[in-house]
Amino acid sequence: MNNRDKPILLVALGGNALIRKGERGTVTQQFKNLVLPIRQIAQLSQDYRIIITHGNGPQVGNLLLQQESCSDVPKLPLEILVAQTQGQIGYMIESTLDSQLMDLGVHVKPLISLITYVVVSEQDPAFLNPTKPIGPIYASKKQAPSGYPVAKTAKGFRRVVVSPKPVTIIEKREIKKLITAGFIIICCGGGGIPVVREGRAFQGVDAVIDKDLASAKLAQEVGVDIFVIATDVNGVALNYGTKDEKFMRRLNIGSANQLIADGHFADGSMRPKVEAAVQFVRDGGKRAVITSIKAIESAVKGQAGTEIIV
Amino acid sequence: MNNRDKPILLVALGGNALIRKGERGTVTQQFKNLVLPIRQIAQLSQDYRIIITHGNGPQVGNLLLQQESCSDVPKLPLEILVAQTQGQIGYMIESTLDSQLMDLGVHVKPLISLITYVVVSEQDPAFLNPTKPIGPIYASKKQAPSGYPVAKTAKGFRRVVVSPKPVTIIEKREIKKLITAGFIIICCGGGGIPVVREGRAFQGVDAVIDKDLASAKLAQEVGVDIFVIATDVNGVALNYGTKDEKFMRRLNIGSANQLIADGHFADGSMRPKVEAAVQFVRDGGKRAVITSIKAIESAVKGQAGTEIIV
Numbered sequence: 001m002n003n004r005d006k007p008i009l010l011v012a013l014g015g016n017a018l019i020r021k022g023e024r025g026t027v028t029q030q031f032k033n034l035v036l037p038i039r040q041i042a043q044l045s046q047d048y049r050i051i052i053t054h055g056n057g058p059q060v061g062n063l064l065l066q067q068e069s070c071s072d073v074p075k076l077p078l079e080i081l082v083a084q085t086q087g088q089i090g091y092m093i094e095s096t097l098d099s100q101l102m103d104l105g106v107h108v109k110p111l112i113s114l115i116t117y118v119v120v121s122e123q124d125p126a127f128l129n130p131t132k133p134i135g136p137i138y139a140s141k142k143q144a145p146s147g148y149p150v151a152k153t154a155k156g157f158r159r160v161v162v163s164p165k166p167v168t169i170i171e172k173r174e175i176k177k178l179i180t181a182g183f184i185i186i187c188c189g190g191g192g193i194p195v196v197r198e199g200r201a202f203q204g205v206d207a208v209i210d211k212d213l214a215s216a217k218l219a220q221e222v223g224v225d226i227f228v229i230a231t232d233v234n235g236v237a238l239n240y241g242t243k244d245e246k247f248m249r250r251l252n253i254g255s256a257n258q259l260i261a262d263g264h265f266a267d268g269s270m271r272p273k274v275e276a277a278v279q280f281v282r283d284g285g286k287r288a289v290i291t292s293i294k295a296i297e298s299a300v301k302g303q304a305g306t307e308i309i310v
Numbered sequence: 311m312n313n314r315d316k317p318i319l320l321v322a323l324g325g326n327a328l329i330r331k332g333e334r335g336t337v338t339q340q341f342k343n344l345v346l347p348i349r350q351i352a353q354l355s356q357d358y359r360i361i362i363t364h365g366n367g368p369q370v371g372n373l374l375l376q377q378e379s380c381s382d383v384p385k386l387p388l389e390i391l392v393a394q395t396q397g398q399i400g401y402m403i404e405s406t407l408d409s410q411l412m413d414l415g416v417h418v419k420p421l422i423s424l425i426t427y428v429v430v431s432e433q434d435p436a437f438l439n440p441t442k443p444i445g446p447i448y449a450s451k452k453q454a455p456s457g458y459p460v461a462k463t464a465k466g467f468r469r470v471v472v473s474p475k476p477v478t479i480i481e482k483r484e485i486k487k488l489i490t491a492g493f494i495i496i497c498c499g500g501g502g503i504p505v506v507r508e509g510r511a512f513q514g515v516d517a518v519i520d521k522d523l524a525s526a527k528l529a530q531e532v533g534v535d536i537f538v539i540a541t542d543v544n545g546v547a548l549n550y551g552t553k554d555e556k557f558m559r560r561l562n563i564g565s566a567n568q569l570i571a572d573g574h575f576a577d578g579s580m581r582p583k584v585e586a587a588v589q590f591v592r593d594g595g596k597r598a599v600i601t602s603i604k605a606i607e608s609a610v611k612g613q614a615g616t617e618i619i620v
Contacts, residue, residue, distance in 0.1 A: 026384040027514075062383040063394075066373075069380035072446075073372040074336040080398055084373075087397025088390055090425040091503050098480070099511035110484045113425035115400040115496075136382075170408070174420045174493070181491060183484070186425075193401050201409035204337075 007225035009048035015055035056085035056190030061135020079204035086189035118192030124164035132163030212276035235306030317535035319358035325365035366395035366500030371445020389514035396499035428502030434474035442473030522586035545616030
């Protein structure tokens with residue numbers, strides 16, 4: 001099959017693809033964890049044109065803790081820390097994919113990792129209320145560092161920051177050209193670096209964009225065929241974590257919106273994933289699947305995960 | 311002129327393009343300083359195909375200080391910090407260039423900032439001896455943090471790290487394709503992320519590559535026409551900083567090598583710049599110029615800087 005005829009697959013990797021729950025996140029752990037999702041993506045790259053996006057929650061949280069511990073150098077705003085994690089994780093994913101492609105003996109493809117920034121609106125009400133969890137997970141609110149907003153998430157207590165909605169991906173034209181030219185692209189790390197447009201210039205803002213919502217926006221803007229959100233659970237479940245937990249193999253947009261409205265999915269966790277998948281399918285995307293990191297290949301084949309359908 | 315017929319210009323920006331001597335390096339200072347070189351590059355992009363590389367000395371040093379001040383999160387090796395600075399500085403340069411192109415009303419070009427890693431040799435003798443200055447500049451050895459190798463540089467005392475020679479740029483094929491496709495490319499930040507090839511995999515190494523030498527290697531591997539090294543002095547001078555200082559408008563390879571051998575140029579400062587320019591011209595490059603950040607356009611026109619000639 002000619003490369004141009006292959007469907008475009010976007011895989012959004014959660015931060016837990018690098019740092020799993022309970023891990024401190026040494027560089028050795030992060031590289032080791034990446035092999036599981038990246039080997040599957042290397043296999044898939046034979047049949048699909050590939051875009052990889054990724055989260056950065058644990059990494060950006062670590063950078064924030066580090067810069068707050070050090071009075072010797074000027075502190076940088078959140079968007080610069082997001083940019084730093086794009087460098088770090090982009091490199092880790094790219095070099096792991098490079099190695100896996102060599103190991104599989106797959107024909108060498110052009111492969112690049114791109115800095116990506118994303119326009120948000122100054123009028124976004126999110127600027128009034130921090131909701132996006134970043135950094136380490138704490139068992140109790142007391143253990144979390146004081147002086148910052150902290151919220152209870154599905155995984156435990158975490159610091160939260162402002163998280164506006166993505167309006168448009170600045171590099172969408174470039175990414176489209178690159179996909180057409182046969183490149184495998186790693187981009188939109190950590191949801192992208194948030195900027196507002198001020199006249200004829202861009203201005204960074206002290207915030208973090210949800211990576212699933214940014215990935216959905218990118219998927220729509222560049223015309224992705226299959227959008228896979230890979231996380232640490234098998235897919236979408238009702239009554240998650242209780243004895244009444246009910247895994248859903250398929251979920252239509254109407255039901256999904258109702259479940260979101262009824263508060264079934266945790267903020268900053270499953271909720272933005274379902275919203276992102278719904279948004280993609282609603283705007284004309286062919287397939288969106290929420291699945292676990294170990295089942296990316298199966299999910300693409302329609303054998304795992306929760307399929308969001310019209 | 312058709313884009314494919316335009317000469318390829320590579321501009322290597324020193325870390326001082328973002329943080330000037332005596333500055334602490336706030337994000338506001340860094341963005342402000344970038345306007346001077348980037349506006350010139352925006353102008354030049356009308357007549358040249360452009361690659362921008364950049365240093366990261368102050369930024370990677372700051373990250374090192376920050377992570378050493380914080381016991382709560384795992385420390386990362388130097389190559390990961392280099393990757394982080396590629397994200398940070400790549401974003402700052404790209405968004406500044408984006409804004410300057412908009413401001414000049416120049417036709418929008420595809421513009422991307424790439425993560426770049428660079429192969430070094432495990433046998434490089436540099437691994438035995440740290441020489442590359444990073445981080446803040448101190449007036450005396452006493453003021454520098456203890457417990458690390460510190461060396462006297464042209465600018466003052468600085469911490470030094472291992473700095474192997476670049477062997478090949480991993481993304482050279484990708485960069486060549488992108489230049490041909492009309493992209494303006496920001497890459498090879500901080501000299502690239504150093505890796506060694508181990509069988510069918512890449513392995514990062516705890517080191518920093520000199521950005522001028524990495525830029526010269528990239529320039530040769532992708533077929534750059536003009537290689538400009540932009541720094542904080544007007545060009546190459548004999549007896550720099552003394553009353554006998556003598557600026558050189560032109561310097562041939564033979565004389566340059568002799569002056570290097572005689573110890574005329576400071577390690578980790580002017581010396582690698584002259585070596586990089588010599589290497590580029592020796593390997594068949596058309597023009598190499600060492601100039602100041604404010605004179606990039608003049609240097610390209612042949613009206614400023616030190617031209618390294620065969």
